[in-house]
Amino acid sequence: MRDAWAEVWLLARRKPLGAVSAMIILGLVVVAVLAPVLAPRDPYLFNLNERGLPIRMQAPTTTFPFGTDPLGRDVLSRIIYGARISLIVGLASVLIGTLLGTVLGLVSGYWEGGLDQIIQRGVDTTMAIPGIVLALAVMSILGQSLTNIILVIALVIAPGTSRVVRGTVLAVKQHTFIDAAQALGASPWRIVARHVLPNVFAPILVIATVWLGNAIVIEAALSFLGLGTPPPTPTWGAMLSGEGRRNLETAPYLAIFPGVAISIVVLAFNMLGDALRDLLDPRLRSR
Amino acid sequence: MRTYVVRRALNGLLVLWLVSIVIFSLVRILPGDAVIMQLDQAAAPTPEILSRARQELGLERPFLAQYRTWITGAVHGDLGRSLITRRPVMNELLKRINLTSHLAVMSIVVAMLIALPIGVLSAVKQDTASDYIARFFAVLGLSLPDFWLATVVITFLAIWVQWIPPIGFAPLWEDPARCLGQLLIPALIIGARLAAVSMRMTRSSLLEVLRQDYIRTARAKGTREQAVIVRHALKNAFIPVVTVIGQQFSVLLGGTVIVEFIFLQPGVGSLMLDAVLLRDYTLIQGAVLFFATVIVVTNLFVDLSYAWLDPRIRYR
């Protein structure tokens, strides 16, 4: 156990940026999980003044550290709960997308032949259709909800991932130990699990960490276009692109806080991805 | 080599055909149609009026007949008429592509001017303070959503300077001063993000090249470090960067929607967005088909250049 910690410490020393970003992400997860405990108020509650009217767009004060939004809701609480949604969107879409992409890439690369052709043409077709058209089409057909946003982002991630995976599989297949394993009668699943997957794991991890950040930005972009998570769910993207943008001059704090939150989290994911890429690249390790 | 080219080309055509079928069907699955989507809030049409309007637009003909008319036209370069403006799709598309290409090229130029020097610096001075600072700001550039930056820029430009980029596109060859004035700020915003991506790519690619044996040889021979970098390393380092740019170009073609939206520069991205929202079938189909053609052709070129550079690939 001590060895494992020592190893982690060494890694952290080598990649300080990566270590910091890992801490930030850990903090994000903690905030997301402990949201009900950490948030000072109910994020859906309209806070009323003594006349019974909502305290609209109040600048940050001690009562409302991050101010209130146009409906009188506490921005700090909404940011904290927003961490949950952003994390869910990021994790779910990346998980589904990379899983789908990996399966397609594995099947395509390992068995080649007709199946490979069909899958690859499907991937090509999907990648040839502009992302915005796909996103709009899916949202129009299925309706606007958090699940469908996750689906849309996953659909954007999957084709690219499948190509990377397929390429890696093809490269790995060239190594003689695959032939040897096949000659020895090992089943395809075993070969895939023992030899192919470990090599594929590294690039996918790097892709996944970067896409985690991108997913959050895409959700904000969809909110901008009016296709984001429907209210009253607090997401950073909706807060930024909705009331943040609408009131940029009169109440800039509505945009600053979600904007900073998004930037920090995306930054952290990107740096983590960088660090992982450096660490996991076998050629660099020997430096 | 020739069989390889032919095979790739045939694949490309197949993909284009598949795209045409997919997009043709996809738009018709979307709820609503152009007639309904154009209704004003004051309109109060009867079902007969709506049906007649649909007939006029050719929307009540059988599916296959509609497809056949469209695809035969498309193959000859006639993409039909927009269901909303009643003007030829091809003209509209070309105008938008003109603007988007201008914007894309300018963004790439901006990005290169920023990314290349900083990327090289960062690689050469790896793991020093300047490297960390450069990488940090590069990632920062990636993290700020560009549409948000665009809103901030346009709002505060108007407040502080009472000026915003002029509206109304004029191509570079017609009116260079105006074109630059109009597109510079959006290009900076889009280019900033692209610069971040390219800078990281430049850095990692140069680092990789610098580790190669022939660089070690050059150093051992006593060549000055600067000559090593410039003469030997940079050329090879730029190959993957060029690839990334190529990929980013097609992203730029469709991905600048929101910046276009905010600065009122109507490019291909906002064309597709509007067309989908209004269910303008012919326009969506035409734009998507064009876009797909660009991607397929680009991929073809990239594949061919790889095959030319690396003979092993040809014989797969």
Next chain:
Amino acid sequence: MKTVLSSLTGTIALITFAWYPSAAAAQEKSATPGDAPGFAYAAPAFIKELDSRYPAQPPVPPSPPRYGGVLHFPATVRAFDPTAGYRPELALVWDTLTEWEATWYFPEVQRTPMIRKTLATSWEMVNPSTWIFKLRQGVKFHNRPPVNGREMTAEDVKYSYELLKDKAQYSTRAALVKTIHVVDRYTVKFELSMPDPKFYLNVVDSLSPVIVPREAVEAPGGLAENPIGTGAFMLKEFAPGEGALLVRNPNYYLKDQDGRQLPYVDAVRLFFTKDPATDTALFRARQLDVSRISTLDVLYALMKTVPDMQLYRVPSFGWGDYGVSMALDKAPYSDVRVRQALSMAINREIVAEVINRGDAALYGPFPWALAGYTKRTDYTYANLGPNYEYSPKKAKELLAAAGYPSGFDMELEWAEFQGWTFNEFVQLVARFFGDVGIRVKLKQLETSTWIAKAAGVQPFPHTLAAFSPIGAGPSFMDWVYLRYHSSFPRTINREGITDPKLDDLLTTWRLDPGEKRPAIQRAIWDHLRKNVYRITTIVPPHYRITQAYVHAGANPYCWFPGYCSYEAKTAWMTEKAPSRKFEKFAQ
């Protein structure tokens, strides 16, 4: 290092601006709230300031109008073709028979609608189903092929009406017209499908068919490529998605009251903006001369940075309200007690506060003026009745009486729509309904789908947040008769209201020649406010802003973004206006 610079600058700027308005906000809070009884215009200090700084009567300009200049304003025009779709800007190129007067030297228009005679110079009711219109002589179409400036005659009016009355955009207006006869070269006779003693209101402004020349429609490309009409401007360049450039028609027939030929400006440039932030930025950069804004928040921001801006602020007749339509043909909305309960559950003060900082008026089943209430002080809860007063307790009792003691589930559909803040409205409504036990699920639709539902083309399962169906001008026929009588399809009578007693009242109104109509209208008002067929809350005023160097008239019938763009016909610009070229759209 542009990335660095822009992100740093942006962040610093935002932080600086964050604390600036909070001071102003604090000041606003300390002002005493209005003491007005009831609801209407219980305005805080800021609105009082608006009232005094920008009186409802736009000031008369100090000098005679100056010719020249290029006017810029925002619009959304997808096709400059009356057969393809309707937009108010089409009125710049094509005229209707009459228009609402909007010039600055008719101050009366703020209180009394005045009709400007454009293509028709007089009209006469032979009987309520037959109307004769006399046309202006010597009106020429634009001098461009294939029409080449020939004169407009009664044949053109007949042709245009027959061509356009079946198009979706004009069908409410044209619904009444059965046939058109050409009596002589300058006289047209309309036979109506239903008697209407106020039919002359029907042909006013662009919601009615515009007059188009046959040659242009039948030429290759149709009107889209031959946009020729009789209007004050000619379309010079149309860049879809960007904007349009229109130049002055040198042979326009209209003259102002001193005999000067209209229009005054040389050209009009339209910008097809999509984003309110862009509009505001353009206005600040003096790229837009006229703009309409939807909420007080935006106005507040602009007043600080464009201090010499002029504001035209007028209470709305009824356009732009915030309401909820219900699917009346099924339970629970078919039960009047449920509808009353839903209406009582809403706190309209809070809605007004959130939507427009309190600057809004109560709104009932149709415009107050049509029920005989003409003074703003009459817009009260007392005249609307208990169904419109906030009482969640009574609401719960009614729901229990109707058989829903523990409430029910509701799906409330809505969409973003330029000019409305439905986003905040539906969240408020969901909250209010939740307080009386109704579990609301908000469903956001695509804007175009929502428009289709609001237009009655597609059904909605439970409820739809939408404006009330509108009419044009002060026409009871438009606002009430067509919208509530069971004989009309869902595209006109949106909720499909079938109420025999209401039908009787409406028929009595229709058959009455005129003297008893006000009383019948009041009776219909009483019936409707008891039955709450549609939940209505508030309606904010209209705000139109102009630069200091523009003098544009306006009238209360020019409602939300875009309508009555033909104000450009009588607008003029002082020498302080920026000089602009107009050879092509790209300046």
